[in-house]
Amino acid sequence: MDYIAREIEPKWQEKWKDAQLYKTDENLSKPKYYALEQFPYPSGEGLHMGHMRVYSIGDVVARFRRMNGYRVLHPMGADAFGLPAENAAIERGVNPRELTIRNMEKIRREQELVGVSYDWDRYLGSCLPDYYQFTQWLFLLFYERGLAYRKKASVNWCPKCATVLANEQVEDGCCWRCDSEVTKKDLEQWFLRITDYSDRLIEGLDRLPKWPERVRTMQRNWIGKSEGTHVTFTIPELNEEPVTVFTTRSDTLYGVSYIVLAPEHSLVEKLVAGKPQEAEIQDFAQQMKKATEIERTSTDAEKTGYFTGSYAIHPLTGKQVPIWVANYVLMDYGTGAVMGVPAHDERDFSFAKKYDLPIQVVIEPAKEKWELPLQEAFTEDGLLVNSDQFDGMANRDAIKAIADHLEEKSLGGSTVNYRLRDWLISRQRYWGTPIPIVYCDDCGAVPVPKDQLPVVLPEDVVFDGKRNPLTTSETFAHTNCPKCGHEKARRETDTMDTFMDSSWYYLRFTDSANDMLPFDSKKANEWMGVDEYIGGIEHAVLHLLYSRFFTKVLFDAGMVDQDEPFHSLLTQGMVLKGGFKMSKSKGNGVSPLEIIDKYGADTARLFILFAAPPERDLEWSDSGVEGSYRFLNRVWRLVVQHLDLFKQEIAVSPELSGQAKELRRLLHATIKKVTHEIGERSHFNTAVSSIMELVNGINAYPADADRAVLKESLEAMVVLLAPFVPHITEELWRLIGHSDSVHLATWPKADESALVQDEVEIVVQINGKMRGKIVVPAGADRTEIEKQAMEHQTIQMWLEETTVRKVIVVPGKLINIVAN
Structure with missing residues (x-):
């Protein structure tokens, strides 16, 4: 009886569909688990290996939780609006609906070939009126x-x-x-x-410990909260019209020698109207509209500016301050106006040097003096000088003191600025x-x-x-x-924007047939938040931030009882080949369908899950795929050659010894390891590795050893593999005599008594290098371990003509002898 994936897999996919095996369990007496992969954009190219990796990871999570007694929501849909479809429609002269629906059907068929356990009754497409009417509702x-x-x-x-x-x-x-x-x-x-929620979006990140710190940092940086001071200057030429600057360094306010406006600032046009430099500055403003943010603000970018011919009045000194326009100031940050303090800011220093602007020192080192003029900006802490009543104050203390002083005089005060718009x-x-x-x-x-x-x-x-x-x-x-x-x-x-559609789809999945509301709050609250959300790091700022914003608004509206949508986030790495991300343009793409056709979906899934931890990039290996296929064949042969065992009513004896006891210990150690690696760490590669060690142990088990232990081990092996390779395990489960699905089987629990060892193997090191191994009773103390190590013939040979200085014992693991 051979393992033929192309026959087994379609058979079981059809049977699962007919039996509605993965229809969402609504039994509220069970704990809930919501497993969700980010839904795909339905491009004409269909699935790629990155998709398959995401779906394989999510499917292991969903299957594992079902087998552990959870009611699981595991849905799928299509993020189906967007510009690529419209561009393709323009090229072909057709409506994008036609292309998109066709691609949605194609991807759904390909997802079914992977054997993913979705509840297809909840399928949604964001381009369908029954979905987007509720995007409009929201x-x-x-x-x-x-x-x-x-x-x-x-x-x-x-x-x-x-x-x-x-x-x-x-x-x-x-x-x-x-x-x-x-x-x-x-x-x-x-x-x-979204800016109304800036603080809550930052604060909420602290309540997401199961999110990668990298993603949380990216969101914090994008929101870009900075505490500072707003300062009001007035412009006599414009009837005292104010111009407000934002600064995080109010301690340097007395060192302001110019103000710089962004070229897009609304005051620029008024300030230059009718002046000789009007055309030049307007032309400069047009050029800046085409420049990127990096081109304008990079430390390497040349700072370019123009004097408007106008002056503002310093709020504390009353002195005139020239107003400039420059490329390095952006309307998207602060107020679009900054104060130039060249003595204490490197960018301002280079600008002042270039345009021969005054450089006024207002902070000096506490313990040393320097020669003037400055050769570079002084950006360290020190004491204030040339700052009127604040002279002698530590600059860090002066930040608040000067902000408070401005507030008292109604000339500014402390404020918070955000990068987020x-x-x-x-x-x-x-x-x-x-x-x-x-x-x-x-x-x-x-x-x-x-x-x-x-x-x-x-x-x-x-x-x-x-x-x-x-x-x-x-x-x-x-x-x-x-x-x-x-x-x-x-x-x-x-x-x-299509991110509107994807910012709430996880809620629609909880009540996808509702034709009156986006979702029923009771049903949403039964399932939210998403327990494991799986997708790419590229959505860290866009989709994830917007989804968090949506959820907070809906929480405020009383539609959901949680204000964070995703409890845990798993961001998988890319699939590489030859060190580069797979793509048709690089000629290094591998189609999932080709692999499925040649080896089967189970082989592709197993390789993807075993080759690397989910958060790391995965290097594609043809030999690795072949190795996964060979492993599944070994599993198949192991079960098939022992089918007679499952016709016998035999039970494991409580009194085992020798290799029977060791195999049972290995089995239950594997159960414990796999359960922990899937359920607690999402380290699917190490879980698979543990099962492979179990398979090796079963394969080496003597023909004359206890049969009941072998039967128990083979049956548990099939169950442990089921979330990873669902088709072959379903077939084997039936072959060994079960009438129900392996995916409805109860996940095995480790028998702690089986894990107790009579003896343990200890590595013996000399000066950190392994020189031998000893076997000691499991409960041996340090003295006994040291005694056996020192009496070991090989160790004695290595210690000849040396003096033992120290013996370090790690019970149950190793002993290190320090000698010279």
Whole structure:
């Protein structure tokens, strides 16, 4: 009887489907477990090895928890809106719906070939009206709570994709999708007030100990909280109009010798109007719109600026301070205006040197003096000088003292600044969730009533790549006002950022058939939060931050009883080949379907799970795949050649000795190890390694040794392997006589009494190098271990003509003899 994967796997996939084996268990008497992998984008290329790694990891988690008595929610869907489908549709002259639905069906079929235990009844696609009507519903909830608003803003614009990008979607100055250079453009856009939740988003990270510290750090840095001081300068030329700067170094306020505005600052146009430098500065501002943030702020980038010809008044000294415009100041940070303190900031020092601006020292070292003029900025701590009443104060103390002084005089005060900006959700494209807003000349912006949702994407659109396709649809763009009935109202033709769709899908899975609400709160609270969320590190800022924001808003609205969506986060590494990430462009891609066709899904799963810890990158190895296939064949042969055992009613004796006792000890040590590695550490590679050691032990077990122990070991081996390789274990489970599914079997528990050892092997080292091994009674004390080691013939030979200085004993493990 041979192991033929291509026959076994389709058979069991069909049987599981017919039996609805993985339908979500709703028995509330069981503890819940929500296992979720990030759902895929349905591209035409189908599954790649990165997908297969994620799904294999998630499936082990789900199967393991079911076998341990949990009711498990393990769903799947498709993140189906987005620009790639629209671009492909433009190229082919078809509606992106057609391409997307076809790709969704293709990926779902491929996921089924992997043997993943999803509850397909809960499948969702974000591009389907029965899903996106509730994305619209949630947008209206944000709108009602004052968290969705529209304003004109300078936005990131991708000319190739003809759409707006959020800051997070601009990578090194380029579009994250097509790598085109991103420019700036002023448009009316919709935003969500994620900044209202900045502090809670930071605070919540401390309550997520099962998240990788790397991800938590990335989110903290992206939110970018910094405590500082806002300082108000006035501009006499503009009738004392104020300009506010943000600084984290108010202790250097008396050293300000100039102010710098971002080229995009609203005051720039007023300050240079009618002046000789007006055209030059306007041209400079246009150039800066095209420059990336890195190009403008990098320490290596040349600092370029222009004097506006205007001055501001220092709030404490009353002196005139020149106002400049420079490339290194961004509107996205602070107020878009900074104070230049060249004596105590390296960037300001180089700028002042370049443009011959004053350098005023206001901090000196506490114990030494230096010669002036400064050769470089002094950025260390010291005592204040040239700072009026604050002279002699330690600069760290002066930060608060000067901030308090400004507040007393209503000239500023302590404040908190964030790098995070409100979430720009408008996209000028067709293939996304329509924003449910109508514009009426009489009523203004009017939300579409929730009972009129969904606002469905129209069919009569033109895909020519030259404009937003929704603006070409007469049936969509023109409508009646929901409030007054005016017949010449206009629909919003922007659609939502696709991260809106993926920011709440984990909640929809808890109640996916609900046609009245996004989800029933009771059902959501029965399952949330997600116990294990599995996906790529590339979503650390975008998707994960937005999902946390959504959950906090829904918590505030009383729709969920937790304000963090994901209890534990597992970010898997990439799949590499030849040291590079697999891709068609590099010619190093390996299709999961090719491996499944040749070896079977179980082989592919086993290799992926065994080759590396989940958080590490995995180097693809053809020989490693073949080795996994050979191992499964060994497992198959081991069971098949002992099928007669399972026709016998034999029980394990409480009195075992010799190799029977050792195999049973190995079995229960393996059960304990595998249970811990899957359930506590998510180290699937070491769990598989332990099972491989058990297989070796069974294989070496003598033919004349206790048969009951062999039977117990073979049966437990099949169960332990079931989460990793579900098809072969299901087949073997039936062959050994079971009528139910191995995936409904109870996970074995380690018998602690079987783990007790009569004897243990001790490594003997001399000066840290292993020189032999001894076997001692399990309870031997240090004296007995040292005695046996010193009497060992090989050890005595190594110790000839030496003097033993020290003996270090680690009971149960090793003894190290220090000699010279």
